[in-house]
Amino acid sequence: MVSLRSFAPLAFALAICAAPVASEAQNFSSGQRSEIEKIIKEYLLANPEILEDVSAELTKRQTAAEAEKHRAAVAKNADTIFNSPRGVVLGNKNGDVNFVEFFDYNCGYCKKAMSDMLDLMKADPKLRVTLKEFPVLGPGSVEAAQVAVAVRMQDPTGKKYLDFHQKLLGGRGQADKARALAVAKEVGVDMAKLEKDMVSPEVAATLNESFKLAEAMGLNGTPSYVIGKDVVVGAVGLDGLTKKISEARCGKETC
Template identity: 45%
Template sequence: MGRKLGGLAGLLFGTIAWASTSHAEQIDRSQIQTLIREYILGNPQIIEEALTQVRLRAQKAEAEAKSAALIAERAALLESKGDIVMGNPNGDVSLVEFFDFNCGYCKRAAPDVTALLAGDPKLRVVLKDLPILGPGSVEAAKVGLAVKEVAGEARAVEFHKRLIDFRGRIDGSRAIEVAGELGIDTQRLKSVAASKEIEALISKNLDLAQRLGVTGTPSFVVGDQLLVGAVGQMPLGEAIRATRK
C-alpha cells in the first residue's frame, strides 16, 4: 500500500501501544476513533488507495481462478469430438475460439486467425460453436456441426469460412444453402443436424463456456489465458508465444 496507508497503520499501532503503557488511563476508545477519523479526513486519498488495493486483489484472485479453470478443462477445450480443427492437427500450441456465425466481431477476428495460421506451421486452431445470438445462430451451428460428420473435416473448414465471411443474418436455411453450394448432401445434412447428438454437442459447448466464464464471442483460449473479443492478431500472437515458452 501507499505511504498514507502505511501512515494510518503506524498511527493505529502507535496509539494502541501507547494506550497499553502507563498512559492507558489517559485515553479511551473514543479518543482512538477520533484520532483515526482526523487522520483520514486530513488524508482522504488513503480511501482511494485502499479501494484500489481491494480491487487489485480481487482482479488477481479472479485471474488465478480463470487460469485454474482453463487448465482443469483442458481436455474439454482441446479434444471434443464435434470441434473443427484448422492448421496443424499435431501443432505444439492450440488456439481455441468460441464463435457464433452471426457475431460481427467473430467476422472481424477471422482474418487475424487466418494470418496466424499462414505464418505459423505449428499452430492448431480449434473452433467451438457457441450459438448465443438467437435461434438462427443455433440452427446454423447445428448445420455446421453436421457438415463435419457428413462431409469430413476439410469440407467443414470450408463451410465455416464461407459462413464467417457471409455478410448478413445467418440461419438454418442459409447454412443449408451454403452446404448445398459446396456439393454436400443436404437431405442427409438436415437429418444429422436435427439429431440429439448434434444438440448434445452444442449443450456441451454452452456448459463449458459457463464453467469458464465465457459470456461473449469471440473468446479465445491459449494455454491458461482467456482473451475476450476481437483483440487483434498481435495479442493473440503474443499469447501463443508465451504459451510456447
C-alpha cells in the same frame, strides 16, 4: 474519474487493520474513529494520486485472481476443451500450442476474429486451432450452429467446414437456418445427409458441450479463446492473440 468518497471507507478500513493490535482497533471510540477519518481524508486530499495507485493495484490483483480461476477451469476441463471429437481442428493437428475459439455466427466481432485466426494459421505452422460453436445471440445463431455441426459430421478433414465457416461468418446479414443451408449447399456437402444429421442427438450434444465448457470457464460472450492454459475473453486483435500464443509457447510475449 476516481471518487475520494468511494475510497474513504477502504482507507478507513486499512487504517483500522494497520493498528498494532486488532482487538484494540475494534474498541476505538467514535471520537477516535472520527479523528482517524479526518487524518485519512486530509492525507488523501493532499495526495490524491495515491488513489490511482490503489485502484491500479486492486485491478492488477483482481485480474491475476481471475486469470488463476480461468487456468484452474482450463486444467479441470482440458481433455474436453482440447481433445473432444466435437471440436473442429484446423491448422497443425500436432501443433505445440492449442488455440481454441468459441464463436457465434451472428457475432460482428467474430468476423474480424476469423480474419485474425486465418492470419495466425498462415503465419504459424505450429499452431493447433479448434473451433467450437457457441450460439449465444438468439435463435438464428442456434440454427446456424446446428447446420455447422452437421457439416462437421460429414467432413472429418475440416476443409469443407472451414469453407462453410468462412462463407457464413464472412457473409452479410443475419445468419439463420436458411442462410446456413444455402452456404452448406454452396460448399458442396451432401444435403440429404445434412438434413438427417441436423436432427441427430450429436448436434444437441455438441452445443451442450460448448455451453457447459463456457459456463465452467465463465465465458459469456464471443469471441472467447483458450490459448494454452489461459482464457482470453473478447476480440483482442491479432497482436493480442499473437502475444498470448507466444506466452503459451515460451512464457514471453515474443519468443
